[in-house]
Amino acid sequence: MKQIVVDIRDDGEVRIETKGFSGPVCLAESQFLKDLLGTETARSLAASFYQRGGVTVKRHIPLCG
Amino acid sequence: MSHISKIEVAITDLEALKNACHRLGFEFVEGATTYRWYGRVVEPEKYPLPEGMTVDDLGKCHHAIRVPDADYEIGIVRRNGNYLLLLDYWDSKLKNRVGENGGRLKQAYAIERTLREARRRNFRITETRTEHGIRLTLSA
Numbered sequence: 001m002k003q004i005v006v007d008i009r010d011d012g013e014v015r016i017e018t019k020g021f022s023g024p025v026c027l028a029e030s031q032f033l034k035d036l037l038g039t040e041t042a043r044s045l046a047a048s049f050y051q052r053g054g055v056t057v058k059r060h061i062p063l064c065g
Numbered sequence: 066m067s068h069i070s071k072i073e074v075a076i077t078d079l080e081a082l083k084n085a086c087h088r089l090g091f092e093f094v095e096g097a098t099t100y101r102w103y104g105r106v107v108e109p110e111k112y113p114l115p116e117g118m119t120v121d122d123l124g125k126c127h128h129a130i131r132v133p134d135a136d137y138e139i140g141i142v143r144r145n146g147n148y149l150l151l152l153d154y155w156d157s158k159l160k161n162r163v164g165e166n167g168g169r170l171k172q173a174y175a176i177e178r179t180l181r182e183a184r185r186r187n188f189r190i191t192e193t194r195t196e197h198g199i200r201l202t203l204s205a
Contacts (some may be wrong), residue, residue, distance in 0.1 A: 009198035012171030014072040038075035
């Protein structure tokens with residue numbers, strides 16, 4: 001099931017977590033909340049972000065140079 | 066899980082702020098041009114004014130919020146499309162109800178703003194209390 005979980009702490013800090021999405025669509029699906037609540041100050045991507053249709057997209061990362 | 070974002074809350078919607086006041090049992094005073102505070106700045110180096118504000122701006126507002134049992138009030142000032150909350154923490158009753166840096170009021174605002182938009186988009190919503198705050202779960 002696709003879910004957007006919004007944790008709103010007593011000190012006013014907001015943390016948005018998307019669940020059940022594959023690939024970068026999660027960013028678009030939750031963008032409306034970020035736009036209406038304020039400014040995104042940090043973001044971390046989970047492994048499923050790099051999946052397309054259940055297949056992990058491998059990328060080569062330059063380690064030096 | 067796909068990604069996690071942290072958001073710094075900015076107050077831009079007056080209706081959601083009114084609903085937040087209702088949620089907390091505060092009174093929103095629409096159109097109030099002044100709010101109660103200590104009346105003079107103490108230790109400005111320790112408690113700097115919000116960016117762009119001067120001492121002369123303090124005590125003046127576009128709306129105000131009254132908090133039950135508190136002596137001072139919260140001033141709401143419209144600036145660059147945002148609403149700034151001005152409050153004097155010398156009143157400990159006000160500070161206790163509103164939280165450090167207005168945290169509880171910002172929390173209530175974020176809840177009300179999220180709920181309204183989530184309803185408009187026909188999400189199924191559950192609201193639960195967690196150890197450190199409120200969790201809203203929106204299901205498509």
